[in-house]
Amino acid sequence: MRILLTNDDGIQGVGLWALANAFKSHAHEVTIAAPLNQQSGMAHALTFMREIEYKRFDNPDCEAWTFDGTPTDCVKIYLEGMSDKKFDAIISGINDGANLATDVLYSGTVGAALEGFLHEIPSLAVSRDKNSVISFDAAASSTVDYLEKILSIKHEPFLHNLNFPKNFRADKAEFMSTRLGQRDYINAFASRTDDAGRAYFRIGGTICDIDSSEGTDIYATKKGFVSVTPLHCDAADYEELVELRKVFRG
Numbered sequence: 198m199r200i201l202l203t204n205d206d207g208i209q210g211v212g213l214w215a216l217a218n219a220f221k222s223h224a225h226e227v228t229i230a231a232p233l234n235q236q237s238g239m240a241h242a243l244t245f246m247r248e249i250e251y252k253r254f255d256n257p258d259c260e261a262w263t264f265d266g267t268p269t270d271c272v273k274i275y276l277e278g279m280s281d282k283k284f285d286a287i288i289s290g291i292n293d294g295a296n297l298a299t300d301v302l303y304s305g306t307v308g309a310a311l312e313g314f315l316h317e318i319p320s321l322a323v324s325r326d327k328n329s330v331i332s333f334d335a336a337a338s339s340t341v342d343y344l345e346k347i348l349s350i351k352h353e354p355f356l357h358n359l360n361f362p363k364n365f366r367a368d369k370a371e372f373m374s375t376r377l378g379q380r381d382y383i384n385a386f387a388s389r390t391d392d393a394g395r396a397y398f399r400i401g402g403t404i405c406d407i408d409s410s411e412g413t414d415i416y417a418t419k420k421g422f423v424s425v426t427p428l429h430c431d432a433a434d435y436e437e438l439v440e441l442r443k444v445f446r447g
Contacts, residue, residue, distance in 0.1 A: 201228050213290070225341075231262075238304070272309050286318065289310040331363075361418075378414055383405050
């Protein structure tokens with residue numbers, strides 16, 4: 198297979214290179230298009246107001262490029278502006294930190310995979326809990342196995358969000374299909390003033406899971422499963438659409 202890898206942790210991300218090594222060990226062709234710097238929280242953002250610098254990243258084992266832009270920039274520019282290669286899949290990750298529940302709306306990892314899906318290429322967003330004892334290498338190997346299995350039975354583009362837990366429930370990765378939970382943060386915005394008198398906010402806070410019930414991605418990872426949430430880019434509210442049609446007919 199021909200695989201395009203990206204991430205939002207940057208070209209030096211440990212999870213990115215764990216994926217590269219895992220796919221190469223399975224005799225797959227790997228290309229990398231990743232941000233120059235950390236790009237967490239960029240969602241599906243594109244850079245419009247400035248030039249995007251890019252350069253070849255020195256690696257003898259695969260073609261690798263780095264871009265001074267967002268994760269979505271990397272995928273979109275490489276696919277549309279740099280190469281006519283046909284890829285079998287696009288993998289974004291492995292992110293150093295979970296992308297669960299409503300956090301997917303902010304995730305640069307998911308945003309990059311979404312760009313692959315919009316190009317009608319099977320795409321995975323892959324993340325690992327920040328405090329996980331599962332190594333990036335183990336998560337990467339399991340991701341390769343998962344993708345090979347899914348591609349053997351699915352023949353149309355898809356977008357799957359994978360999250361590895363803190364610990365496996367058993368001695369190996371077990372996957373569970375899930376829906377998105379709901380997550381918020383308490384005291385997310387902290388106001389500070391530096392020594393120069395500059396006032397600023399830092400975003401952080403304590404996780405507050407509003408919906409971690411059975412069937413959610415949060416529930417699955419807490420139980421030691423790798424959660425797999427199928428995503429799509431159609432954000433239309435179809436129930437409301439039906440109601441609006443009734444209004445417009447009136």
